[in-house]
Amino acid sequence: MSEQHGLTIIVKKVCQFIVPPLxxxxxxxTVYGHLSPGGGFTGGVIMxxxxxxxxxxxxxYLDKLRKDKKNLELAESASIFGLLVLSVLGLILGGAAIxxxxxxxxxxxxxxxxxxxxxxxNLIIGIEVCASITLIYVALLIFKDEETQ
Amino acid sequence: MSSMIPLYVIIPLAVAFLTVILSRLFNSxxxxxxxxxxxxxxxxxxxxxxxxxxxxxxxxxxxADVLNVPxxxxxxxxxxxxxxxxxxxxxxxxxxxxSFSYTKQYTSEEKYYALFSLxxxxxxxxxxxxxxxxxxxxxxISSIASYSLVAFSIDxxxxxxxxxxxxxxxxxxxxxxxxxxxxxxxxxxxxxxxxTTQLPKDKTFVYFxxxxxLGGFGLKAAxxxxxxxLPDAHSSAPSPISAMLSGVLIKAIGxxxxxxxxxxxxxxxxxxxxTITVLGTLSMIIGVFLAIGQWDLKxxxxxxxISQMGYVIVGIGIGMLVLATGxxxxxxxxxxxxxxxxxxxxxxxxGLLFLNAGSIEYRTGTRDLKRLGGLSxxxxxxxxxxxxxxxxxxxxxxxxGFFSKxxxxxxxxxxxxxxxxxxxxxxNIITLSTFTKAQKYAFxxxxxxxxxxxxxxxxxxxxxxxLMAVLCIVMSFLIIPGVREIFLKPAVDVxxxxxxxxxxxxxx
Amino acid sequence: xxxxxxxxxLFMIGLYGVILQRNLIKIILSLAIMEYSVYMFLIVIGYVRxxxxxxxxxxxxxxxxxxxxxxxxxxxxxxxxxATKALLLSVAIRLYKYYGTFDIRTIxxxxx
Numbered sequence: 226m227s228e229q230h231g232l233t234i235i236v237k238k239v240c241q242f243i244v245p246p247l248x249x250x251x252x253x254x255t256v257y258g259h260l261s262p263g264g265g266f267t268g269g270v271i272m273x274x275x276x277x278x279x280x281x282x283x284x285x286y287l288d289k290l291r292k293d294k295k296n297l298e299l300a301e302s303a304s305i306f307g308l309l310v311l312s313v314l315g316l317i318l319g320g321a322a323i324x325x326x327x328x329x330x331x332x333x334x335x336x337x338x339x340x341x342x343x344x345x346x347n348l349i350i351g352i353e354v355c356a357s358i359t360l361i362y363v364a365l366l367i368f369k370d371e372e373t374q
Numbered sequence: 375m376s377s378m379i380p381l382y383v384i385i386p387l388a389v390a391f392l393t394v395i396l397s398r399l400f401n402s403x404x405x406x407x408x409x410x411x412x413x414x415x416x417x418x419x420x421x422x423x424x425x426x427x428x429x430x431x432x433x434x435x436x437x438a439d440v441l442n443v444p445x446x447x448x449x450x451x452x453x454x455x456x457x458x459x460x461x462x463x464x465x466x467x468x469x470x471x472x473s474f475s476y477t478k479q480y481t482s483e484e485k486y487y488a489l490f491s492l493x494x495x496x497x498x499x500x501x502x503x504x505x506x507x508x509x510x511x512x513x514x515i516s517s518i519a520s521y522s523l524v525a526f527s528i529d530x531x532x533x534x535x536x537x538x539x540x541x542x543x544x545x546x547x548x549x550x551x552x553x554x555x556x557x558x559x560x561x562x563x564x565x566x567x568x569x570t571t572q573l574p575k576d577k578t579f580v581y582f583x584x585x586x587x588l589g590g591f592g593l594k595a596a597x598x599x600x601x602x603x604l605p606d607a608h609s610s611a612p613s614p615i616s617a618m619l620s621g622v623l624i625k626a627i628g629x630x631x632x633x634x635x636x637x638x639x640x641x642x643x644x645x646x647x648x649t650i651t652v653l654g655t656l657s658m659i660i661g662v663f664l665a666i667g668q669w670d671l672k673x674x675x676x677x678x679x680i681s682q683m684g685y686v687i688v689g690i691g692i693g694m695l696v697l698a699t700g701x702x703x704x705x706x707x708x709x710x711x712x713x714x715x716x717x718x719x720x721x722x723x724x725g726l727l728f729l730n731a732g733s734i735e736y737r738t739g740t741r742d743l744k745r746l747g748g749l750s751x752x753x754x755x756x757x758x759x760x761x762x763x764x765x766x767x768x769x770x771x772x773x774x775g776f777f778s779k780x781x782x783x784x785x786x787x788x789x790x791x792x793x794x795x796x797x798x799x800x801x802n803i804i805t806l807s808t809f810t811k812a813q814k815y816a817f818x819x820x821x822x823x824x825x826x827x828x829x830x831x832x833x834x835x836x837x838x839x840x841l842m843a844v845l846c847i848v849m850s851f852l853i854i855p856g857v858r859e860i861f862l863k864p865a866v867d868v869x870x871x872x873x874x875x876x877x878x879x880x881x882x
Numbered sequence: 883x884x885x886x887x888x889x890x891x892l893f894m895i896g897l898y899g900v901i902l903q904r905n906l907i908k909i910i911l912s913l914a915i916m917e918y919s920v921y922m923f924l925i926v927i928g929y930v931r932x933x934x935x936x937x938x939x940x941x942x943x944x945x946x947x948x949x950x951x952x953x954x955x956x957x958x959x960x961x962x963x964x965a966t967k968a969l970l971l972s973v974a975i976r977l978y979k980y981y982g983t984f985d986i987r988t989i990x991x992x993x994x
Binding site for chain 1: 377380384387388391392394395398
């Protein structure tokens with residue numbers, strides 16, 4: 226196989242085994258962000274590392290990467306816009322019209338569904354950070370390919 | 375009323391991200407969204423100023439104070455904030471109008487408008503921030519957006535300029551973060567109003583933190599030992615971005631923060647005031663001497679930015695010195711009025727000068743003064759507005775530059791710093807000769823034959839330049855006693871009651 | 883006390899690199915070292931003697947906690963540093979494409 230299409234078959238098999246638990250671990254850290262250390266940013270970085278590992282092991286198929294780049298930009302901007310909408314909802318829905326107010330019920334200490342909108346914020350930021358870091362990597366790959374032509 | 379303050383941060387952020395999301399469906403949505411949002415925000419700023427409220431305090435998240443200790447993130451808007459919000463909106467609107475036709479040469483226009491909105495959101499955030507770490511985060515947002523905008527049309531000079539700008543800006547941000555760390559260690563709080571009540575009485579600590587803050591923010595404001603990034607970054611950037619950088623960025627994240635922290639957060643002391651005045655004087659002198667020898671038009675304008683920021687800092691410094699040595703309050707108020715008024719004026723006429731230089735470069739393709747000449751017959755709007763701006767910056771009545779410089783010189787004489795008044799007048803004369811040289815080589819003289827076919831810039835560019843030239847004349851009305859009460863006096867009052875700001879904000 | 887001196891030493895090493903190195907990538911790495919020293923300094927500020935991890939759980943409900951505010955500041959600062967480094971590295975790659983070298987003595991177009 227040519228150099229461009231990924232590393233040896235051992236690495237590809239290991240990648241096949243590791244990437245799903247890695248991604249799941251990232252989601253776990255994001256979802257439990259309000260109870261244990263972690264949250265949006267660190268969970269997002271772990272999810273991005275799962276994607277980057279897959280690109281490294283399987284090889285960079287550049288036509289697909291160019292299409293993915295547009296989707297990644299959309300995902301990133303849409304999730305930050307979602308966070309902005311979430312914070313403005315406090316302005317509209319809450320009783321006292323305050324920006325970023327925690328308007329969902331705060332449950333019992335130690336539950337997953339507690340502390341207002343913080344879990345939703347964590348999920349949105351996790352998606353956003355994952356999209357950003359993967360986008361940086363994909364953009365550098367596309368640039369390298371355009372440069373060597 | 376106070377719930378409209380976060381709109382200054384929400385609206386530019388929403389415009390930035392909506393531009394990227396909707397760029398697949400509509401082609402040039404970003405331009406229209408940006409201009410309409412800036413029109414709305416300008417109107418909102420005027421509305422706030424004409425209502426003239428006292429300090430508006432907004433607690434993000436609505437967390438009430440716990441045992442009289444502020445725990446929420448504060449957004450504070452008082453007299454000084456409102457004039458800065460107004461000038462950021464006006465210059466942003468003019469630069470956005472100018473970019474309408476200027477960005478047609480780029481392939482990814484929507485990213486330009488998204489980054490422009492992010493830079494505006496960062497600047498608005500710095501100006502309304504009431505706690506020091508939020509100020510740092512918004513400062514970084516606008517700095518990072520400006521690093522990418524400087525390199526937007528990716529050629530050799532822009533890349534080298536932005537690398538230099540980024541490394542120096544990064545070091546200064548680290549020094550600011552270090553200062554924030556020290557402040558948190560000593561006082562246990564991050565709220566600007568609360569820090570005043572909790573600062574230790576130990577003078578050594580206050581001087582140490584002041585030096586760190588002055589170093590960090592002095593680099594953002596391009597004071598003299600820290601000015602070396604400015605000529606490259608401001609001259610190589612695309613022209614509307616140069617106008618934004620030189621017009622509002624060095625004021626909103628540089629001069630404004632220095633004024634806010636050293637008047638309202640840290641008690642006024644003689645050594646710090648003398649340091650600030652000396653730095654301002656050095657900036658005035660060195661900036662203008664480096665400007666007069668330049669043959670590249672935008673580099674000349676960038677060096678003269680350093681010199682004019684020196685004027686602003688000297689005005690503020692004289693006010694601080696008078697307050698620190700227990701002089702008369704009226705003299706301090708006069709000096710601070712001069713400094714703030716010059717800050718506003720400089721945004722308008724320096725923005726206009728950079729837009730003119732961009733218009734020349736757009737049509738002729740060069741910025742070198744030795745190769746231009748005689749453009750006044752082919753580009754009447756550009757040369758007319760450039761003449762207005764050059765007269766304004768050189769302090770010729772009835773344009774706005776004259777009034778602000780005269781106020782600073784009078785304040786220096788009344789405070790008995792005669793050398794400062796003399797240096798200001800000499801620097802003004804050298805500024806006049808610099809801009810006479812620029813006007814002569816660019817617009818008067820012989821037209822080189824290869825420029826026979828050019829004509830005036832497109833409509834959007836001409837419109838924004840004309841509006842800014844009109845503003846140059848209108849803003850000289852701000853010194854008239856009736857109008858001054860509305861715009862400048864609330865800002866000066868906030869600074870004159872130096873640390874009583876904290877008790878007003880905390881509501882004690 | 884020694885840990886503050888070590889943070890300061892790391893800051894000075896990073897500053898030495900930014901000022902005196904000639905390779906663009908080494909300048910970026912020295913800037914990163916400076917950043918890490920400031921992050922470490924911020925976290926060490928929040929230490930409370932005998933304090934524990936600032937998370938309320940069934941096993942540890944009250945008692946001295948380490949100050950969590952500087953940790954939040956450092957998280958934000960790390961994200962900002964990530965954006966800065968990504969941008970710096972992209973600019974460095976593009977400069978390499980134009981000039982063929984990373985040496986700042988050859989990349990010296992803007993003078994005066």
